[in-house]
Amino acid sequence: MRIVLVGVGKMGEAVLAGIVSARGPQDVLVVNRRRERDEELRERYGVTPAALDEAAARADVVVLAVKPKDITGQLDAMRESLRPEAVVVSLAAGLPLEVMQRHLAEGQPVVRVMPNTPSLVGQGMSAVSAGQGVSKEQLELVTDLMITCGEVVVVPESQQDAVTAVSGSGPAYLFAVAEAMAEAGVQLGLPREVATRLANQTIKGAGVMLVESGTHPSILRENVTSPGGTTAQALKVLDERAVRAAFSAAMTACHDTSAAMARAQLEQD
Numbered sequence: 001m002r003i004v005l006v007g008v009g010k011m012g013e014a015v016l017a018g019i020v021s022a023r024g025p026q027d028v029l030v031v032n033r034r035r036e037r038d039e040e041l042r043e044r045y046g047v048t049p050a051a052l053d054e055a056a057a058r059a060d061v062v063v064l065a066v067k068p069k070d071i072t073g074q075l076d077a078m079r080e081s082l083r084p085e086a087v088v089v090s091l092a093a094g095l096p097l098e099v100m101q102r103h104l105a106e107g108q109p110v111v112r113v114m115p116n117t118p119s120l121v122g123q124g125m126s127a128v129s130a131g132q133g134v135s136k137e138q139l140e141l142v143t144d145l146m147i148t149c150g151e152v153v154v155v156p157e158s159q160q161d162a163v164t165a166v167s168g169s170g171p172a173y174l175f176a177v178a179e180a181m182a183e184a185g186v187q188l189g190l191p192r193e194v195a196t197r198l199a200n201q202t203i204k205g206a207g208v209m210l211v212e213s214g215t216h217p218s219i220l221r222e223n224v225t226s227p228g229g230t231t232a233q234a235l236k237v238l239d240e241r242a243v244r245a246a247f248s249a250a251m252t253a254c255h256d257t258s259a260a261m262a263r264a265q266l267e268q269d
């Protein structure tokens with residue numbers, strides 16, 4: 001199976017890393033606008049740079065990882081080169097399948113995926129939505145591809161804005177928490193290196209425990225919270241500062257932005 005990745009920036013590279021570590025670089029072509037980026041990826045992953053039309057003509061799957069505003073231009077540019085059975089995958093936030101379909105030949109299979117950057121270390125979370133007429137086999141092709149980057153769920157496209165709020169943008173919330181915890185540790189007198197190590201490993205440990213224990217987060221939180229102890233005081237302050245409500249508002253803003261991007265794409269297109 002020949003895989004073509006178009007626009008290999010931060011998200012594209014994270015997906016590329018997952019694919020290459022699971023399948024090797026031999027069947028992967030990358031398309032970039034800068035030659036230095038091509039060479040960087042060739043050196044780092046052993047993949048082959050190519051021009052868009054040439055790569056599209058040879059593709060079984062094309063993964064578009066350019067910015068949402070650049071997707072339709074890339075679809076127009078590859079439309080004539082694609083084989084009818086090639087599956088076109090977009091990783092773009094707020095970019096509806098309908099817009100993709102408009103810019104491709106009728107019947108070209110299209111799939112929308114919301115991945116996240118932990119794909120770079122094989123710990124990604126991808127949500128996959130199939131366009132009209134995508135066969136079970138074609139959908140499986142995409143889920144098999146994304147599983148090289150971590151976990152995969154299949155969702156209706158109507159859920160992609162919510163997915164973006166939880167897992168697409170989610171790593172950024174946790175990186176911000178990591179920064180905040182390390183900084184607070186420094187304020188409490190720890191050397192920066194120690195504070196950073198403590199914060200990072202705590203987030204990793206809690207994350208692995210959440211996933212591997214299968215225990216509800218409330219129970220895991222209770223297990224840390226001794227009555228009358230230190231954690232209860234810390235959580236009380238988080239409640240007073242409405243951290244839970246802040247997450248809800250932040251994620252609603254993320255969801256609404258994704259939905260507004262999709263509406264604008266549909267209207268302007």
Ligand SMILES: NC(=O)C1=CN([C@@H]2O[C@H](COP(=O)(O)OP(=O)(O)OC[C@H]3O[C@@H](n4cnc5c(N)ncnc54)[C@H](OP(=O)(O)O)[C@@H]3O)[C@@H](O)[C@H]2O)C=CC1
Nearest residue numbers: 007008009010011012032033065066067068091092093115
């Ligand atoms: N970052 C994230 O956490 C996530 C991002 N996404 C989606 O992934 C997509 C990419 O985002 P991200 O990786 O953050 O952005 P980046 O800017 O890092 O990546 C975009 C890449 O596309 C390249 N590019 C732009 N125009 C062209 C072109 N005409 N031909 C070939 N390559 C081109 C850019 O090249 P150059 O370096 O020259 O500008 C860059 O390498 C977006 O659609 C975003 O919505 C989805 C989930 C999570």
Ligand SMILES: O=C(O)[C@@H]1CCC=N1
Nearest residue numbers: 092093164168169170
């Ligand atoms: O911020 C963004 O728009 C992209 C989509 C999800 C994560 N990053």
